[in-house]
Amino acid sequence: MxxxxxxxxxxxxxxxxxxxxxxxxxxxxxxxxxxxxxxxxxxxxxxxxxxxxxxxxxxxxxxRLAGPTLRDALVAGDITPEAAGELLAGLLHRLHAVPAAVGADPAHRILHLDLHPENVLLTPRGPVVIDWATADEGPPGLDAGMSVLILAEAVFSLPEGLAEAARAVLASLVRHLGGPGDLAAARARRAANPTLGAAEVRRLDAAVALGSRSSSG
Incomplete structure (x- = not known):
């Protein structure tokens, strides 16, 4: 090793x-x-x-994949926040077009539940989604809500310059998704995550509010 x-x-x-x-x-x-x-x-x-x-x-x-994460490309200025949000939305739409593997509910799809700029690698063959540890099956709105919520959380935790970029990515993501997804279900799932610290849990309500506002521009 x-x-x-x-x-x-x-x-x-x-x-x-x-x-x-x-x-x-x-x-x-x-x-x-x-x-x-x-x-x-x-x-x-x-x-x-x-x-x-x-x-x-x-x-x-x-x-082993070659290429920067979407986050690193944003920081470097190699991709705009608008394009990054559109890319994330496209990856979610593509994912939710794949049929579920084991579930019987025809409305359910495979969900990543942690799809954000650090989990997308920009490789020579195109964007590749990594870190499927949290993957599950369920309604696509939950997955969209999780991505929106995680980006909204980042706005409150990053330094000012990066926070503004995250806010712009968030607005683009919500616009290209056609809405913020199921933020209530996403918040409940995030709050139950044992790896989140107390400060992160306290930010969830503000993040939900920001994600909801982003849907109206």
């Missing part, structure tokens, strides 16, 4: 070689569901990394 490439709230990513990385969950969480979702999406042409079973519990081997 090679060097540590990055760490999130629940997992660390290590280099394996020039073509693969290892995602390791610190609590040893089962990765079978995540692998199954990514395999299903790849079969339907959705842009996800290639993925394989890891050697130990809590491990997932993933294709």
């Amino acid at each position: 090679g060097p540590l490439l990055g760490s999130g709230r629940t997992a660390d990513v290590f280099a394996l070689d020039g073509r693969r990385v290892l995602r390791r969950y610190r609590d040893g969480s089962d990765t079978g569901g995540e692998l199954a979702v990514m395999t299903h999406l790849a079969e339907h042409g959705y842009p996800v990394p290639a993925a394989w079973t890891g050697a130990a519990p809590g491990e997932l081997v993933l294709e």
Whole structure:
């Protein structure tokens, strides 16, 4: 196993070689569901990394992708907030066009539930969505609401310049989605997330209000 490439709230990513990385969950969480979702999406042409079973519990081997995150491209000025919001909305629309893998409700789709600029890589083959640990099946409005809520939260937590960019991405996202999604359901789900700190939970109501205002410009 090679060097540590990055760490999130629940997992660390290590280099394996020039073509693969290892995602390791610190609590040893089962990765079978995540692998199954990514395999299903790849079969339907959705842009996800290639993925394989890891050697130990809590491990997932993933294709190593080249390119900046959408967030880094925004900070560098390589993409405008308007284009970034449109890109995120397009990825959500494409995702929700893929049929559910296991659910019986015809209105349900696969949901990412954490699709924001840090989870989109801009690769030579186009944008690729990463980090499917929170994926589930359900109503698409919940997924849209989660992306809107997460971006709205960022407006309150980032430094001023980045916060204004996040606000502009948010406005573009809501416009291209055709609305903010189900913010009430998204707020309930976010509030129940054990990895959120107390300050983050306290910001949720303000984030919901901002997301709602963004729908009217």
